[in-house]
Every structure is written in structure tokens, then in C-alpha cells.
Amino acid sequence: MKHLIAAGILVVLVTVGLIFGMGQIRLLPVAASAQAQPIDYMFNLEFIVIVFLFSLIVVMMVYSIVVFRRKRGDTTDAKHVEGNTRLEVVWTAIPLMTVLAFAYLGSWSLGETTRADPKPLEVNVIAAQWVWRFEYPTLGIVSNELRLPVDKQVLLHLWSTDVIHSFWVPEFRVKQDALPDGGELTRDLRITPNRIGEYKVRCAELCGLKHSFMESPVIVMAQADFDAWVAEQTGESADPVERGQKWYTTYGCNACHSLDGTPGVGPSWKGIYGEQVKFTDGTSSVVDDNYLYESIRNPALKIVQGYQNLMPANVAVDLTDDKINDIIRFIESLK
Amino acid sequence: MTETTHDTIKTPGVFSISFVRGTLFMIPALLIGMGIVSGVRLLMGLPAWNPNAAWTLGALFGTIAFMYGAGTLNDWLKLANGEDIPEHPQAARYKGIARYFSISFDHKVIGVQYAFTSLVLFLIAGLFALIFRTELAFPGLQFLKENATIVGMNGLNFYNTIMSLHGIVMIGATLLGVGAMSNYLVPLMIGANDMAFPRLNAFAFWLNVPAAIWLVSTLFLGGFDTGWTGYPPLSQLAPLGMQLFFLGVYFIGLSSILGSLNIIVTIVKLRASGMNYFRMPIFVWTAFATAIIGVSATQLIGLAFQLVMFERLFGMGFFTPSEGGNPILFQHLFWFYSHPAVYVFILTGLGVISELLPVFSRKPLFGYRWVALSSFAIAIVGFLVWAHHMFTSGMEAYLRVPFMYSTLLVAVPTGVKFFSWVATIWEGKLSFETPMLFVLGAISIFLLGGLSGPPNGVVSTDLHVQDTYWIVGHFHATLFGGFVFPFFAAIYYWFPKFTGRMYNERLGKMHFYLMLPAFYLQSLGQMQVGLLGMRRRIADYDPALGIDTTQLLITIAGYLIGISVLIALYNFVLSARRGEVAVANPWRSRSPEWQIASPAPEHNYDEPFEVVGEPYDYGLEGSVYINMHPGRPAPGVAPLSAEPAAAD
Numbered sequence: 001m002k003h004l005i006a007a008g009i010l011v012v013l014v015t016v017g018l019i020f021g022m023g024q025i026r027l028l029p030v031a032a033s034a035q036a037q038p039i040d041y042m043f044n045l046e047f048i049v050i051v052f053l054f055s056l057i058v059v060m061m062v063y064s065i066v067v068f069r070r071k072r073g074d075t076t077d078a079k080h081v082e083g084n085t086r087l088e089v090v091w092t093a094i095p096l097m098t099v100l101a102f103a104y105l106g107s108w109s110l111g112e113t114t115r116a117d118p119k120p121l122e123v124n125v126i127a128a129q130w131v132w133r134f135e136y137p138t139l140g141i142v143s144n145e146l147r148l149p150v151d152k153q154v155l156l157h158l159w160s161t162d163v164i165h166s167f168w169v170p171e172f173r174v175k176q177d178a179l180p181d182g183g184e185l186t187r188d189l190r191i192t193p194n195r196i197g198e199y200k201v202r203c204a205e206l207c208g209l210k211h212s213f214m215e216s217p218v219i220v221m222a223q224a225d226f227d228a229w230v231a232e233q234t235g236e237s238a239d240p241v242e243r244g245q246k247w248y249t250t251y252g253c254n255a256c257h258s259l260d261g262t263p264g265v266g267p268s269w270k271g272i273y274g275e276q277v278k279f280t281d282g283t284s285s286v287v288d289d290n291y292l293y294e295s296i297r298n299p300a301l302k303i304v305q306g307y308q309n310l311m312p313a314n315v316a317v318d319l320t321d322d323k324i325n326d327i328i329r330f331i332e333s334l335k
Numbered sequence: 336m337t338e339t340t341h342d343t344i345k346t347p348g349v350f351s352i353s354f355v356r357g358t359l360f361m362i363p364a365l366l367i368g369m370g371i372v373s374g375v376r377l378l379m380g381l382p383a384w385n386p387n388a389a390w391t392l393g394a395l396f397g398t399i400a401f402m403y404g405a406g407t408l409n410d411w412l413k414l415a416n417g418e419d420i421p422e423h424p425q426a427a428r429y430k431g432i433a434r435y436f437s438i439s440f441d442h443k444v445i446g447v448q449y450a451f452t453s454l455v456l457f458l459i460a461g462l463f464a465l466i467f468r469t470e471l472a473f474p475g476l477q478f479l480k481e482n483a484t485i486v487g488m489n490g491l492n493f494y495n496t497i498m499s500l501h502g503i504v505m506i507g508a509t510l511l512g513v514g515a516m517s518n519y520l521v522p523l524m525i526g527a528n529d530m531a532f533p534r535l536n537a538f539a540f541w542l543n544v545p546a547a548i549w550l551v552s553t554l555f556l557g558g559f560d561t562g563w564t565g566y567p568p569l570s571q572l573a574p575l576g577m578q579l580f581f582l583g584v585y586f587i588g589l590s591s592i593l594g595s596l597n598i599i600v601t602i603v604k605l606r607a608s609g610m611n612y613f614r615m616p617i618f619v620w621t622a623f624a625t626a627i628i629g630v631s632a633t634q635l636i637g638l639a640f641q642l643v644m645f646e647r648l649f650g651m652g653f654f655t656p657s658e659g660g661n662p663i664l665f666q667h668l669f670w671f672y673s674h675p676a677v678y679v680f681i682l683t684g685l686g687v688i689s690e691l692l693p694v695f696s697r698k699p700l701f702g703y704r705w706v707a708l709s710s711f712a713i714a715i716v717g718f719l720v721w722a723h724h725m726f727t728s729g730m731e732a733y734l735r736v737p738f739m740y741s742t743l744l745v746a747v748p749t750g751v752k753f754f755s756w757v758a759t760i761w762e763g764k765l766s767f768e769t770p771m772l773f774v775l776g777a778i779s780i781f782l783l784g785g786l787s788g789p790p791n792g793v794v795s796t797d798l799h800v801q802d803t804y805w806i807v808g809h810f811h812a813t814l815f816g817g818f819v820f821p822f823f824a825a826i827y828y829w830f831p832k833f834t835g836r837m838y839n840e841r842l843g844k845m846h847f848y849l850m851l852p853a854f855y856l857q858s859l860g861q862m863q864v865g866l867l868g869m870r871r872r873i874a875d876y877d878p879a880l881g882i883d884t885t886q887l888l889i890t891i892a893g894y895l896i897g898i899s900v901l902i903a904l905y906n907f908v909l910s911a912r913r914g915e916v917a918v919a920n921p922w923r924s925r926s927p928e929w930q931i932a933s934p935a936p937e938h939n940y941d942e943p944f945e946v947v948g949e950p951y952d953y954g955l956e957g958s959v960y961i962n963m964h965p966g967r968p969a970p971g972v973a974p975l976s977a978e979p980a981a982a983d
Contacts, residue, residue, distance in 0.1 A: 003761075026863075026881070027867075028799075028866050029867055029868055029880075042793055042796050043790065046789055046790050050786040053782075053786055054782060054786055057753050057779075057782050058779055058782065060757045061760065064757070064760045064763070064765065065765060065767075068760065068763050068764065069764075071764075075923075076697070077764065077953045077954035078696060078763045080698070080699060080952065081698065081701065082699050082701075082703070082949075082952075083702035083704075084702070085702075087702075087754075087758070088705045088754075092705075092750070092751055095746055095750040096744075099743035099746050100740075100743075102743055102793060103736075103740045103793070105793075106793035106794055109796075110794045110798075113798065162572075163566075163568045164568070164662060166727065166802060170867070170880075173798060175727045175798050175799065176729065177728050177729045179656070179662060180657075180662060181657055185656055185661075185663075200877065202868070203870075204801070204803070204870050204871075205566075206562050206564075206569070209495065211873060212491070212873035212876075
């Protein structure tokens with residue numbers, strides 16, 4: 001009995017010590033959304049229970065290791081104790097009730113994170129290898145940055161144009177996969193940002209070669225700043241080159257084609273307009289409007305020597321001919 | 336007792352060793368398979384060379400040829416021809432190490448073959464880990480850059496490939512390690528002379544060799560970039576390596592099913608007289624539960640991978656939305672196996688813990704029946720939790736809460752094990768030889784793994800930790816505590832049984848005292864960076880996350896674990912050759928395998944023993960577990976018949 005009391009006191013001391021210690025190290029990023037609150041509440045509760053149970057078992061073990069070691073030369077056995085059904089029932093029942101309580105609280109907190117505001121801002125999140133695109137259908141904006149007004153719920157509709165991706169901003173805590181092709185497989189995620197600042201959306205589902213770098217800025221702004229940004233975005237430039245430059249990032253061409261001559265997954269665009277290029281099938285062509293249009297609409301048709309057929313076949317489904325023309329004018333401008 | 340002598344012991348020529356013969360048969364068969372595909376394509380008017388199709392049939396032919404060349408099919412072919420085969424077949428009776436590279440039907444040899452292959456795969460997968468841990472030691476790409484070329488791949492592709500291979504090769508190594516323990520120990524512990532189906536046992540083992548070859552070959556066939564999970568559509572678009580990955584896993588899965596079937600039949604049919612289920616050594620219970628999972632869940636991953644192979648070969652759109660398929664379906668099929676598989680990896684390890692604690696504490700296993708049944712409870716509940724891997728996947732939202740409840744329920748039988756273990760050592764008489772150290776280390780690490788589970792099992796916190804390094808830390812702790820540490824404990828503990836010699840205690844302790852703290856550092860570090868925003872499976876991370884120092888520490892810890900494993904391997908090789916000759920029962924265990932000579936004789940027990948008591952009655956005056964000579968009365972037990980004891 002005295003051993004149990006001594007070990008019990010040690011369990012309490014170690015638990016308190018570890019909880020204090022964990023308070024001293026950084027465990028979670030800042031919380032920047034309303035959804036983060038119930039989630040962090042659950043995290044804290046879980047951490048406390050984890051620390052207690054870890055201390056309970058490890059302290060009892062270490063206590064046994066120190067106190068119940070066999071004396072040198074002692075070949076006798078210990079006291080014959082086969083078990084204790086009452087104890088077994090206790091340590092089956094208590095954990096059972098604990099996990100049921102956790103499951104209940106887990107359901108409650110999940111419910112909190114999906115609570116819907118009546119008039120959220122809707123944004124389509126379109127993921128592709130290895131870029132994010134954000135469409136604001138009510139505002140007519142397409143962007144590669146997710147800009148959000150603070151303290152207003154945003155309802156994200158997520159889908160992907162190729163493989164599975166996953167939308168995760170660690171500071172918002174919540175995460176949702178984007179599935180190919182949209183339609184029935186479009187998935188929703190609600191976030192209410194509540195802290196002004198710059199964050200990043202980081203693709204959390206392995207999506208191939210450049211998965212590590214599939215990150216885009218997420219900027220939470222005051223409502224007035226957001227309105228100013230909307231006004232600036234909706235005024236479209238009259239210059240096709242400027243528009244083309246915008247589509248270059250908006251539609252993710254920049255993931256594979258550089259503007260400074262460095263070869264990437266695909267050829268750089270610098271100075272290619274008007275040049276002669278050779279293809280893997282031995283033919284060649286001058287880079288002109290027709291060739292560029294064809295390469296965007298049907299990338300697999302001609303592959304430039306030294307490169308592989310990696311450009312997604314459906315890369316241009318969301319591009320109108322006008323936009324492709326803007327992009328061609330932009331390429332032409334890159335001398 | 337004299338050692339069993341073989342009638343023919345010869346030194347084999349190189350080409351009669353099964354491993355060499357199998358490999359030699361494999362290469363022409365591979366080419367024939369490829370040729371057939373190309374020929375058929377030519378006849379159909381298609382371009383002759385289609386790497387996916389050619390390699391698939393080639394690898395299939397190659398595997399069959401390997402199995403034939405290695406000699407696993409010989410007896411069956413003879414039976415089919417109506418020829419006689421020997422009652423106790425011993426295909427090759429070679430001296431020394433060649434025995435282990437050749438086909439044998441002896442479960443003990445097969446057990447050692449499993450263990451050896453497992454350790455080789457561990458080294459390969461560990462090497463992959465050290466390569467990418469070196470890359471991850473600092474932010475920014477160090478040497479796996481996009482413009483670097485390694486085995487024909489650019490740096491990032493190479494990173495994705497070895498990261499994926501690390502996962503699947505480690506899983507293969509773990510399955511083989513579990514196979515090693517079950518094969519070696521189950522027949523010995525239940526008093527059988529071999530497994531129920533010795534030829535099937537050899538077949539199941541040898542199937543892993545071509546499977547491992549296909550897995551590692553992916554490295555030279557364009558790699559694959561999907562992780563071991565192989566989710567489509569990514570896996571459908573991946574390079575040729577993907578197809579060989581699927582085939583490799585397919586064969587390992589087939590081996591696992593056949594091995595499990597063998598274990599189940601062996602346990603049900605071949606137990607010694609008097610050994611009812613609740614008098615089996617506790618390890619046998621866990622091997623039993625493991626085999627039931629293996630035989631009933633493995634088909635699902637095979638099916639899932641086969642469907643993706645068909646997508647790649649024939650354009651069938653099972654998982655492609657534009658063709659009416661659904662990528663979530665794959666994840667359900669995949670996890671229906673791959674979650675229970677985790678219990679395949681750990682249950683036998685937990686069995687080793689329960690088996691060794693009473694021996695080193697000189698006390699009965701606390702609550703034997705509860706511990707035994709908790710393994711079955713874990714196995715059964717384990718079938719109902721798979722979708723907790725998919726809380727953020729976009730599956731039907733209403734499935735999330737029920738799967739949270741079932742997932743958290745696993746904690747209850749697992750808790751029973753922990754409490755019973757602590758109660759076993761409480762007020763015992765503990766000694767701390769290397770196997771016991773590894774068992775105690777295993778408990779603490781498995782505890783860390785288990786306790787880091789609820790944040791993933793509770794949906795709301797999983798929304799944050801899913802697909803992060805928290806998960807990586809969690810499952811490494813689970814597998815190190817549930818498999819790696821117990822596996823090493825088992826190797827040290829039964830080392831005298833299969834070599835007849837003792838391991839080196841000092842090197843064993845060095846291994847332990849290096850590996851345990853290094854592992855804690857690695858696992859806790861992984862959990863912390865995960866919570867702070869480090870995603871799984873990435874080649875580079877954002878320095879803005881403020882996790883550089885921890886990343887460096889994780890890498891250092893990884894190297895320390897690598898060094899500790901090298902110390903262990905050095906110990907095993909050294910001790911097997913020159914270790915101190917072991918006494919018959921160095922641990923004073925009551926278990927049957929320690930009541931016979933070491934190394935164990937070829938047919939284990941020269942006469943069947945009888946179980947007359949409980950397995951773990953340490954400290955009970957005059958108690959006996961087994962009577963090795965049932966013809967004679969056991970000491971302290973009333974004679975079974977009035978006949979006088981036979982003289983020696």
C-alpha cells in the first residue's frame with residue numbers, strides 16, 4: 001500500500017510538472033479563425049489527458065524499475081498474483097467512459113467548426129498541380145492570393161483539375177481535400193478569419209513533383225482594405241500584355257514556365273516568340289500565334305526537345321480564346 | 336540427448352542455392368513476358384513497346400519463374416504427377432549459412448529466413464530515410480534539387496520516390512518481421528513439430544523475395560511519387576515505377592494471406608494435449624489474432640491496387656470522376672485493409688511484451704484472460720475504424736462522427752494491456768537484461784504512440800493534424816513501440832534458441848541506451864513540427880514556420896537510431912559466431928521452447944508433451960506448466976496413470 005501511495009504522489013507531481021513544461025514550448029501556430037477556438041479547446045483537453053496517462057503508466061513503471069529490482073543472486077520468484085477481476089473491470093470501465101466523453105466533446109466541437117453564417121462570402125478554390133486559384137463569383141475576381149475580410153465567414157467551394165489536393169492554412173486549423181473535376185465532388189469548407197495578417201495555404205495531400213512548394217498567400221484584411229482591393233481587381237487593364245501577365249499567374253502557367261530564361265518543367269517564355277524550336281518527333285516550327293495557341297489548347301501534340309509531356313491536357317478548359325490571345329501577346333512582349 | 340544427424344549433408348554449388356536459381360530463372364521469364372506483350376500488340380497493330388503492359392506481364396512471369404526455380408513448386412508438381420514425395424521433406428540439407436539461402440520446410444529455418452530478409456529490408460528503408468532526413472535537416476533544398484539527376488530522376492522526383500519507398504519497404508520489413516516471430520515461435524510454443532502446411536509456408540516466404548525485388552526496382556524504373564498509399568488519380572498518372580510498386584505489394588499481400596492461413600490452422604489443429612486456448616503462451620494469442628486480420632483484410636488492398644493497375648493498363652475508370660469513377664472509393668478499399676494492417680504490425684509485438692514481462696519479473700502475467708481477449712477485441716474493433724484516415728478526404732460528412740466513436744473505442748482494450756503490464760511488474764523481482772530493457776522501452780514508446788492517437792481520432796483536432804508530421808510522429812511511435820522494440824527484444828531473447836549462443840550483453844545495452852532517447856527525440860520532434868504546420872511528405876519546408884532547430888534535431892536522432900541498429904547487427908553477427916555457448920534455459924522460463932536443447936532440434940520435440948498447468952505461474956510453489964515426458968508423472972502433479980515411471 002505504501003508503494004501505491006508513494007507512486008500516486010509521484011504521478012501527480014510529474015503530471016503537474018509536464019503540464020507546466022508543455023506550457024513553455026510552442027505547440028500550435030497562432031489561432032486566426034473562429035473555428036480554431038473549439039479545436040484548440042479540444043487540443044488543450046487532449047494534451048492534459050495525454051500527459052496524465054503518460055505520467056500514470058511511466059511513473060508506475062519507473063517506480064517498479066527502481067524499487068522492485070531483483071537482488072543479486074536472488075533466484076526466488078516474486079509473490080504469486082494472477083490478476084484481479086475487480087481491477088480489470090475498473091480499468092476497462094473508466095477508459096470507456098473517458099473515450100465516450102471525448103467522442104461526445106469531439107462531436108460538439110466538430111459541430112462548432114461547421115456552424116454556418118447566413119450570408120457568407122463565397123469563394124471557389126481551384127487546385128491544380130501545383131497552384132491555387134481563387135475565384136470570387138459574386139465579385140468577378142480571379143486571383144492567386146486568397147484575400148479575406150476579417151470577421152466575416154467565407155464559404156469555400158473546393159475542387160481540383162487533376163489530382164487530389166488539400167486546402168490547409170495551419171493558423172485556421174481546418175483542412176479539406178479538393179477532389180478532381182468538381183461537380184458532385186465539390187467540397188465545402190467554412191472559415192471565419194478573426195485575426196488580420198498574412199498566412200499561407202499549404203497543400204496537405206501529396207500531389208506529385210512540386211507538392212512541397214504548392215503554397216499561396218492568404219491575406220486577412222480589414223473590411224475597408226478588402227473593399228479597396230476588390231475595386232482595384234475588378235477594373236481590368238486595357239493592355240492585352242498586362243492582362244496576359246495576370247493570366248500567367250492566375251492560371252498557374254508560372255508553376256512550370258519561367259520568364260527569365262531558366263528552364264523549368266516546361267520551357268522558359270523569355271525570348272521564344274519568333275524563334276525556331278525543335279520537337280521530339282524531329283520536326284520544328286516557328287513560335288508564332290498559331291503554334292502557341294495550339295500548344296496551350298493541345299499541349300501533348302508537339303513536345304519541345306529536352307522536355308517531357310507533363311503539361312496537363314485540360315490546362316486550358318477555363319481559358320477563353322481572348323485570354324489565350326492575351327497570354328500570347330504577353331509572351332511576345334518577353335524579348 | 337544427441338543432436339539429430341542428417342543422412343546427407345553436402346556443400347552446395349552456387350547454382351543449386353534456391354535464391355540464385357530463382358533469380359536466374361526470373362530474368363529470361365521477364366523477357367519472355369515482355370516479348371509476348373509486344374508481339375500481341377504488334378499483331379493488334381499497336382506500337383509494340385508499352386512499358387506498363389510489358390513490365391506487368393514480365394514481372395508476373397518472372398515471379399512464377401522465380402518460385403519454380405527456387406524449388407517451391409517441386410513437391411506440388413510431383414504430387415500432381417502422381418509421384419511420391421517424402422513424408423518429412425528436406426529439400427536441401429546444406430551446411431552452414433547456405434541452408435538459409437535455400438528452400439527448407441522447417442519452420443525454424445523459415446523463421447530465420449523471414450527475420451534475415453526483414454532486417455535487410457529495414458536497412459534499405461532506413462538508408463532511404465537517412466537520405467531524405469539529410470535533405471530535411473535545413474530549410475531550402477540541399478542536394479535533391481530540381482536540376483540534380485539521381486538514377487535518372489530529378490531531385491524532387493527522387494525525393495518523392497525514396498520517401499514512398501521508405502514507407503512501403505518498412506511495411507514489408509515489418510510484415511516479414513511479424514512472419515519471422517510467428518513462424519519461429521508458434522509451433523515451438525504449442526508443441527508442434529512444424530507448421531500445418533510446411534510447403535505452403537516455404538512458398539509464402541519465397542514469394543516475398545521477388546516482391547521485394549520489384550519494390551526496389553521501382554527506383555530504376557522512373558520511380559513513383561504517391562507515397563505508399565498510392566491514391567489515384569495521382570497513381571494513375573505516375574511513372575512506370577508505380578506499376579511495379581503495385582505488383583510488389585500484391586505479392587507481399589498474397590504471401591501474408593497464405594502465411595496467416597497457415598498460422599490459424601496450426602494453432603487450431605496442432606496444439607499439444609491439454610493446451611486449451613487459455614493455456615496457450617500469450618504470444619500465440621496475438622499471433623492468432625494477427626493471422627485472422629491478415630487472412631480477412633489483405634484482399635482489400637490487393638483489390639484496390641489491382642483496380643488501379645487495370646486503370647493504368649486498360650483505361651478502366653474505376654476511380655476517375657470524368658469516367659464515372661470515384662477517387663474516394665479507392666481510399667475506402669485501401670484503408671479497410673491498411674488500418675487493420677497496423678494491428679498486424681503491432682499485435683505480435685505486444686505479444687512479445689506480454690510473454691517476456693513475467694519471465695523477467697518472476698511473476699504471473701496479470702489478468703491473462705483479459706490480456707488474451709484484449710488482442711481479439713483490438714482486432715475486431717480495428718475492422719470498424721478505417722475511415723478515420725479520411726476525415727478530411729471529402730467522404731460523406733455524416734460518416735465522420737460514427738467513425739470517431741469506433742476509433743476511440745480501440746483505446747479501451749489497449750488500456751487493458753497497459754494496466755495489466757504495469758500490474759505484472761508491480762512488486763515483481765525485476766532484472767534488466769537487454770530483452771527486458773527493450774520490452775520496457777517498447778511499453779513507454781507504444782504508450783506515446785497510443786496516446787498521440789486521440790488527437791487524430793477526434794474529428795475536430797484531426798482537421799488540423801491530418802496529413803502533418805504529427806501523424807508521422809504518431810505512427811512511428813506506434814510502430815517502434817509495437818514492433819521495432821519488441822522485435823529486437825525477441826531477437827535478443829530467443830537468440831540462444833536459434834544460435835545456441837548468447838548475444839553480447841554490453842553491445843545489447845549500448846544499442847538500447849542509444850536507440851531509446853534518440854527515438855524519443857525524433858518522435859516528439861516530429862509531433863511538434865507537425866502541430867506547428869509541417870506537412871507530411873514534403874521535400875522542403877517554409878523557414879517562416881520556425882521549426883528549423885527541431886528539424887535538425889530529428890535528423891540527428893535519425894542518424895543515432897541508424898548507428899544503434901548497426902551496433903545491434905554487429906552484435907548478432909559476432910555473437911552467432913563467437914558468443915558464449917548458452918545454457919539450456921538462460922531465462923529460467925516455463926515456456927516449452929526452453930525445455931529442449933538450443934539450437935532447437937530439427938523436429939522440435941522428440942515426444943509430444945502434455946500441458947498440465949498454467950503458463951505463467953511464477954512464484955506458485957510446485958506448479959508445473961508442461962510435462963515433457965507424459966509417460967512419467969510430473970513433479971508435484973498427481974500421476975495420470977498408476978503405471979510406474981519409465982526409466983531413462
